[in-house]
Amino acid sequence: MEEALIRSLTPAVLGILVRRGADFAAAEDAVQDALIEAIRVWPEDPPRDPKGWLVTAAWRKFIDATRAETARKRREEHTEPEQGPVSGTDDTLQLYFLCAHPKLTPSSAVALTLRAVGGLTTRQIAQAYLVPEATMAQRISRAKKTVGDVRFDQPGDVATVLRVLYLVFNEGYSGDVDLAAEAIRLTRQLTTVIDHPEVAGLLALMLLHHARRAGRTAQDGSLIPLAEQDRAKWDTRLIAQGVDILQNALAKDQLGEFQAQAAIAALHADAPKAEETDWVQIVEWYDELANLTDSPIVRLNRAVALAEADGPRAGLKALAQLDPELPRYTAVAAYLHERDGDERTAAELYVEAAGKASNLAEREYLTRQAARLNRKGPPHP
Template sequence: MDEALLRSLTPSVLGILVRRGADFAAAEDAVQDALVEAVRVWPADPPRDPKGWLITVAWRRFLDAARADTARRRREDVVDEEPEAAPVSAVDDTLQLYFLCAHPSLTPSSAVALTLRAVGGLTTRQIAQAYLVPEATMARRISRAKRTVSGVRFDQPGDVATVLRVLYLVFNEGYSGDVDLAAEAIRLTRQLAAAIDHPEVAGLLALMLLHHARRVSRTAPDGGLVPLAEQDRARWDTTLIAEGVEILQAALARDQLGEFQAQAAIAALHADAQRAEETDWVQIVEWYDELARLTDSPVVRLNRAVAVGEADGPHAGLAALAPLDDSLPRHTAVAAYLHERAGDLETAARLYAEAARKAPNLAERDYLTRQAARLNSRSR
């Protein structure tokens, strides 16, 4: 059974059912039924036309459900008039599904779950495992999301920026359970890039590839966090880096700069350095300036302070950090690092310990705790 094929066909099959007049929630249920049937039937009797098989089975499941519901009798009569209607462009269907699943009426978590289910073709169990929540909880979240978008017109233009943010949320979840969400996000973004010619879609894909290229070097054998400057760059995936840089260069050449292109440019500069000491921090600061202009994000300004500290010295970095709210995530860790660079080890140790208490995950907490202990042992 080719699970990857099933997942790749899911959005276009779902889109065709919706185009034929099926309610989104009912169409999604019918497609899931068809996928289950494919898992049962295909190993012994693989179809010559997998997509056509899925469309036929899903459409029949939808019609069966419609006939069983007397309140939908009128819809059944309408949609049953042209059961063999030619499907519209699969690319267009897939694109519309991205927009629908990232509808602004959905919360970010619901948009992510619905995207993974309807566009990614993952099961509720797989999504629940990836997000470390009970399957029943995820099922309710997806059901609510489907009900929310069921009344949304399928032919309305969507917001590319919202779709990209949803995909980036998926990517940043990384890996848990039996689904690699970072790899899944890359797959879906590649699919979106094939469906729409947009420089920011290309920018996000480049950013994902450049980050993913460093994945294996981010953790030590014991699971500990390895910061960028200490990573073994020989373990970086040069094929992914080359592809990411090529995609980014083509996007930047269109002179329609967006935040994901700017982030990808920063990632590319890190990837270009053979050693941490060779990083072009001056150019990275310039890209952070562009990114801050595009987003006016406090988190961007926090990261810019680190870059300024590397380019112009730790005191300049602390000056760039000073106007920012110290409640920002990782603000205390950045302050600790810059104070250490400036030679104020006592303050740095105190801030590392404080940052460890605020850390969002165990790996980061352990790393910051070790930094505090290292400096405390030096000051004795």
């Protein structure tokens, strides 16, 4: 049995335990113990009914833990069920809502979602976020306590769930867990339990971005700008899938920010060459996105698109209306000044932007642009 199958059963098993009377924190611990046992046992002795096996194992773990805690003796009255058919009730959506509860910080919501819904171990999550396992364990423990008194059948907020999944996706890859792929898996799972155009829009956005993954970095790990990426390395299957999902979502005429972002990504993916990109239409989609979100980051990205559509002066004019303290503002200013022919100002801004970069790859890229201009080399899109 693949580990992916075991993890995919996590929400259903956890939901069954909660409905049988287990509190969320204790049920989640029991399910994790059962998952670890399944990974150890199933390769040699695969069960006929994987879900039933996990429910039985998790319930036993829960009962054992409960009996060891005298304050919860009343739970000993529960009769341990025989392994067999389990409830067909799907509690996946409620688990998503619970793990993305407004009481939680974004980082706690992400960690709890990966563990309770994604089925990842605390160690795997800690490795993915490059923090000590003990630190991640404390974060998850606090998150479970925070939502411990929330009723399992309370309505949740789809928008909050989607933002948590998008946070997971943007973490990309580190350790032995590919968080981008995990976010796609969880969002696919969410589309099976809720029919909402923004859920589909987020999935489309993830697929379209993920399709370009192989072209984003060189062999030495350095960043490759979108305009210079080898488009033959893009995954055309994922692009086609993302576009199809997006078109179906847009047909419902309930536009949301993830659908608009996906539309922009689709226009980039649709261009055979960078110079064939439909920048006019991308600007129009940024206008839609700005109306939906009123986000200064969206307006920053729109300034770049406007420069491509109407020239660098138009982009600089739009940029001048924004707060210079915005993330990547200085890098955008450097690029637009270079496009406008002011290479000296651009070189100075690239140096300044490198000092503000949030990661090493971005810092090295911006430093190279400054060095290139100082050498008066050829333009670099």
